[in-house]
Amino acid sequence: MIWCILIVGILLPQSLAHPGFFTSIGQMTDLIHTEKDLVTSLKDYIKAEEDKLEQIKKWAEKLDRLTSTATKDPEGFVGHPVNAFKLMKRLNTEWSELENLVLKDMSDGFISNLTIQRQYFPNDEDQVGAAKALLRLQDTYNLDTDTISKGNLPGVKHKSFLTAEDCFELGKVAYTEADYYHTELWMEQALRQLDEGEVSTIDKVSVLDYLSYAVYQQGDLDKALLLTKKLLDLDPEHQRANGNLKYFEYIMAKEKDVNKSASDDQSDQKTTPKKKGVAVDYLPERQKYEMLCRGEGIKMTPRRQKKLFCRYHDGNRNPKFILAPAKQEDEWDKPRIIRFHDIISDAEIEIVKDLAKPRLSRATVHDPETGKLTTAQYRVSKSAWLSGYENPVVSRINMRIQDLTGLDVSTAEELQKDEPDAFKELGTGNRIATWLFYMSDVSAGGATVFPEVGASVWPKKGTAVFWYNLFASGEGDYSTRHAACPVLVGNKWVSNKWLHERGQEFRRPCTLSELE
Secondary structure, three states: OEEEEEEEOOOOOOOOOOOOOOOOHHHHHHHHHHHHHHHHHHHHHHHHHHHHHHHHHHHHHHHHHHHHHHHHOHHHHHOOHHHHHHHHHHHHHHHHHHHHHHHOOOOHHHHHHHHHHHHHOOOHHHHHHHHHHHHHHHHHOOOOHHHHHOOOOOOOOOOOOOOHHHHHHHHHHHHHOOOHHHHHHHHHHHHHHHHOOOOOOOOHHHHHHHHHHHHHHOOOHHHHHHHHHHHHHHOOOOHHHHHHHHHHHHHHHHHHHHHHHOOHHHHOOOOOOOOOOOOOOOOOOHHHHHHHHOOOOOOOOHHHHOOOOEEEEOOOOOHHHHOOOEEEEEEEOOOOEEEEEOOOOHHHHHHHHHHHHHHOEEOOEEOOOOOOEEOEOOEOOEEEEEEHHHOHHHHHHHHHHHHHHOOOOOOOOOOOOOOOOHHHHHOOOOEEEEEEEEOOOOOEEOOEEEOOOOEEEOOOOOEEEEEEOEOOOOOEOHHHOOEEOOEEEOOEEEEEEEEEOOOOOOOOOOOOOOOO
């Protein structure tokens, strides 16, 4: 018996191929604590520098008073033997001590701590990955740049803003990927914030430089020319902009000549912006998938909705559930997706999470070209496998699934297979059904969607959903093909239990009809 735990990280859960990327909440919170430790170390350094400056300040004030008195009557002052002695002592000894104090480096402790902690820092690839994740969230949830920049996301507890420099960096990441559509969006956002008076380390010239080229690459020559002229108003000597201006004017003049010699219909045509078509990682179902993630799925007719019920389920008169039946709710009719409410306690959730955290590793997908399992940009969840014998709580939950589904869990996957034909190695047949626990609430996003039928199932802590992947005949039910939506705000813990065909012969007998 095996128990699979998946953890999906905060927003960064997307668009990363780098296996070392900080995808889990545990890793991200570790970075928060690391940064807090560095801030404490930095404040200690500042205090040490302030103490040093305070000593120097007191010394300077004392000598200022002394020299002010001495310079009024130099001969009379040094005529006193004690003053003469102290003058020699100060210049020979005390000024040297002051010099040593001024030269003393108070940053050793801070620099040493920073050097140690730097090994845990994300790298350039991680930062780029986080930017790509944000761009994917922008597309999936149809968010405009101003909404993201102002932090106006649904369900946020800790509102955060993007500076003009942040927007500029997002635009640069898109530009590097030849994603001129997002380059334009984020460079325009950076420009708007600068126009509104935001003080920034970047200037409008740099933003316009990227923006004009991104617009040109999308085919909007008129706008590209306008932006280039705006750039030259700010920096008339900008070499690249001057070259682009001449090139754009040449292209436009050439197009004008062509239009003059063309037919009337052709002469009416204008340069039309060619916006970004499909993304590099575009999948045929992506549009439908993103709509479902936004909750824009197919709405059931009232007639279909009337057939969905809530009920108490006793596991076919199972003694464990006769006095305390489980709460069932129909989420969808075809395929039938059932949600069990209050089916796992908070205490059980924490035990399962604690068992899983130390062994979380990047989830893989099947590569159709190589036939091997590999990481993918669109799947950055982390998974771990727990056996029933490891902890009585895991064993108890396994039995709960068996009691409620009526299926034998003894043939469930015993370990996570890295081979593409893992099911063949197990010898237990295909996955007949899926049981999915939601072990956390999600502030926004994170739905489980079924693009074939337009169903969206939203996370709710303590619940579980169940469906059959195969018809009773053993044929695959392709309407159960599903995908997880990226988490927009918050984090998501889910647990899977995949039940296999072997051992279900008398629990779920075969039918003669292929699609039943």
